[in-house]
Amino acid sequence: MKKMVLLLLPVLFFLVAYSLRTYKSSEKVTIENHQKDTHVRIDPNCASCFEKYIEKVINEGSNIFHYPSGPMPGGTVSSEDANKIAAFLATLQGFKPSHPEWVQEGKYLFYGNCIGCHSNGGKGQKGYFPDLTRKPLKGIEMLSQKGYGTIEKRQR
Numbered sequence: 233m234k235k236m237v238l239l240l241l242p243v244l245f246f247l248v249a250y251s252l253r254t255y256k257s258s259e260k261v262t263i264e265n266h267q268k269d270t271h272v273r274i275d276p277n278c279a280s281c282f283e284k285y286i287e288k289v290i291n292e293g294s295n296i297f298h299y300p301s302g303p304m305p306g307g308t309v310s311s312e313d314a315n316k317i318a319a320f321l322a323t324l325q326g327f328k329p330s331h332p333e334w335v336q337e338g339k340y341l342f343y344g345n346c347i348g349c350h351s352n353g354g355k356g357q358k359g360y361f362p363d364l365t366r367k368p369l370k371g372i373e374m375l376s377q378k379g380y381g382t383i384e385k386r387q388r
């Protein structure tokens with residue numbers, strides 16, 4: 233009986249360790265608050281990851297570059313509008329947006345809400361406001377180099 237228990241112990245240990253591991257790696261596949269968690273790799277060639285990143289930045293703001301212009305404030309447009317702007321910005325990168333029908337409205341929204349800082353065409357201003365036509369985006373490049381795992385692809 234004692235022998236049985238001793239034999240089972242390592243098995244139990246591995247089971248617990250394994251489930252902890254899978255639990256942890258499933259945590260890494262999201263970009264929940266990318267300002268704090270830089271340990272996330274975003275595939276720079278994934279269009280839906282790009283859109284997701286943009287939506288995240290618009291909804292929650294961004295504070296990864298430490299420019300003298302300060303962080304970008306989040307929530308300045310609704311999350312529906314954020315999705316449309318993301319579709320437009322995807323086209324600037326040569327990505328096929330997941331909702332092509334949003335591109336035109338996204339463009340208007342971008343010109344109405346974003347070019348004050350990111351300037352006409354989204355080119356930004358070096359050292360102050362990031363260039364949103366750069367491929368990959370600087371932020372995506374930083375996140376893709378630092379971490380491991382990928383963000384989950386959007387199901388629409």
Ligand code: HEC
Pocket residue numbers: 285286289290294295296297298299301302303304305308309317342345346347348349350360361362363364369370371372
């Ligand atoms: C008040 C000025 C300001 C406005 C308005 C603004 N941004 Fe920004 N944006 C910034 C700054 C500053 C950063 C860099 C912040 C940082 O340090 O992470 C930034 C970063 C970004 C990034 C990340 C770029 C990268 O390389 O990863 C995206 C995407 C972005 N902005 C999109 C938008 C969109 C879309 C809008 C319109 C809804 C918008 N911004 C409006 C100032 C602004």
